[in-house]
Amino acid sequence: MAFPPEELLPTTRRALLHRLAVGQAEGRTPSLVGAVVRGGRMVWTDGRSMIDDHRPDDDVQYRIGSLTKNFVAVLVMRLRDEGALELTDPLDKHLPGTSAGGLTIAQLLAHTSGLASETPGPWWERTPGALRPELADVLGEQPMRHPAGSRFHYSNPGYALLGALVERLRGEPWGDVLRREVLEPLGMTRTTLSPQAPHAGGFAVHPWADVMLPEPLEDTGVMAPAGQLWSTAADLCRWAVFLAGGDEKVLSADSVAEMRRPASEPSGPDWVASYGFGTQLRRQDGRVLFGHSGSMPGFVATLWVSEADDLAAVVLANATSGTASSVIAADLIGIVAEREPRLPEPWRPLAEVDPELLALTGPWYWGPSAHILRLQADRALELAPLGAAGRGSRFRALPDGTWTGLDGYYAGETLRVVRAADGTVSHLDLGSFVLTRAPYDPGAPIPGGVDPRGWHSS
Template sequence: MTTHETPEDLGLLSTTRRALNHRLARAQSESRVPSLVAGVARDGEVIWEGALSALEGVGVDGDTQYRIGSISKTFTAVLVMRLRDEGLLELTDPLEKHLPGTGAGQATVADLLSHTGGLAAEAPGEWWERSPGTLRPELADVLGEEPHRHPVGRVHHYSNPGYTLLGALVEEVRGEPWEKVLRAEVLEPLGLTRTSYGPQEPYARGWAVHPWADALLPEPAHDLGRMAPAGQLWSTTRDLLRFAAFLIQGDDRVLSAASVREMRTPAAPSLPGAQESAYGLGTQVLSVGGTTLTGHMGSLPGFLAALLAREDEGLAAVVLANTTSGLLTGSLAAELIGIVAEAEPSMPRLWRPMAEADPRVLELAGAWYWGVTPYGLHCGADGGVELRPLKGAGRAARFVSAGDGSWRGLDGYFLGETLRPVRDTEGAVTHLDLGSFVFTREPYAPDSVVPGGVDTKGWRAAGELG
């Protein structure tokens, strides 16, 4: 068995490195994986890499390609979001508007991105993951005569054909093959030189491991053809860690930070009734131990993959293996992130004062009341504001200036809603209007503009009731 350690590992404590190496070794041994590579990055910089190979004479490292399966979907989703940002389509557009005649045209672009289009999970006919794409040359071969399993927009149902349609949408709008568009618009700008349509040496071969014997069987690695946007790509831990950083921070050459945040925002539960798993626009969103992880898992015969990121710690982990089954790559990636976050949590950002104190913003700071519930509004050095309940749980949210004196919600219950200071004829703020909710400086003050009005007698003691 060979191992691999890089100079970047020196950025971690020796105890943390040992914990990561031990967890990787235990996963390889217990799951009987022919080879296993993993990496952790913080703020886009690789801080640890691990690699194990059980095959004599076959070394692997962070530059070895593995097939990444459905992580390809996230790349396809980035291309679709670029089309949206360029004004070439809207997420609310029905597919029929841009790609007519598929039989699945009632589903919107957003439905397909979030797997709520009601489409079948798999293509009809022979198992597409273990058969050549030449068996499905047309979209009709991917969708079949009855493409739907559920009403459009009613339920989350993971669909590989849905992402085939999104790849075809990209080709229709761009007038170029999906692979060519991906390379020009995502891979090259982000410097993902080891992510490709087909395998490029050095790359791992895919294996199945016998369930009851320590024996191997080679798995086929077909060109998926039309299904490529759902699972074709090959990549490395180093490339995928760079991609993970992009999915958190954005890159204006590809997608803005706001657009990748939109991709990470839950759009549908991953399973009906699931509370700890959701799906955004091309990304999986997981709640693990009270923290949120985003990314995607992938699998194809002979390969398993996971890419997960934790935004609050600036951490990302990638796990790649060349085995058909047996290893829970998503759980392993989450554990690797957890090891680093617990042993070496990120240093809090240095507090800095405002560069410029705007009086019209500062006058909003302080206590506000929604009815009788106290809230605090804080004005940050970044120019944004944050509204949070002062007692217990409630509808907290951050807001960014809209440039006209109002503020747009960035998260929570008020995501996308407008916070508007209302002023009197003298220009003084009388109350805040937040999506029709009124926040006042005093709880139910008689002269407040509160929907439904306020009893003119005001607050009273027990003896004054009646």
């Protein structure tokens, strides 16, 4: 029997509201909405505003800016999973005629294409998209700023290209594709390209005085895939649940997990920010978060998910600057995680066990290095080193009787069981590494052979 997630404690809800209130006051924000997801559903939401006795709720639309990129990336991954494209394909294989045709789809998704961050002037976020009717208008005469694949360099025009790619392969506007293939299946009826009431108005707040200026609202045209969407806290909570576990109606859990793996090497062991495929990663207060932030004139937005804590948070505000939505959203996760830490799932025995797999468990040796092989659900295996040093990985079972590595050094590598002529297990082959039941087992085909004297003291 599945039990619904418990409601948050009153003291936790008060702490969440306090953090939201501090963010609205210190950020001098006309209005601000926050929400928290736990156990697959929204467990808290509240809002603050400059108007007495008024709190925007989780059904008020705000512009979400570059969070739009997260949605566009899902559309591209759907095309990949259908076999319509490969992420290693050059763009011009599917969208010929642009000056960026040699860039790969993966590079565009991960902002490693080397394209410029912005379009040629004027500033695309605050001017009509009619000023840039063609892709050539958003790329300009010299669109490259770095050699392709050499480094992370955020590019808004890169996502205009991805939106156009979706349109070319689907034969209809990317927004229509998004609504039919993603938003409707997930029940996100309040996520739209243009605002629908009730929605917030966007403002700029003067940096040195408590006065405001309304920001213009523009349709950004071909740049829309970089930041056009409007959404609500409730809808983005649904999106957070999807990002955490996938949904077979839209995108598998494996493909969603692929989106949040760093596509470019994080800068050092103490990294604080990285990027996957349309997904930002951030490390704060000892936890790894994934999701996306966004801004457009008059609005900022952030969605973070902490997989380890089974928590997500959304923050939406209607001010051009001043509101640290990314920090506030991370803090909302931290408040719940620290006050009401996640309970581990109860231990349960496996539903069924293959005796041959059970016989594989226990100690294995790569040369003199000791490892333990454990059996998991769905015929999965986990290899862990004994001791602080060593390489380990989780492995997913494949239909052909082998396993593929999911993480660490062995990610993508093949693990297979090698049997002797009499059918007994000889050794494990892991990407050419031979693992044996005894250190340097002389009966196994150890590369380079084993000294015939065996182990000795001198």
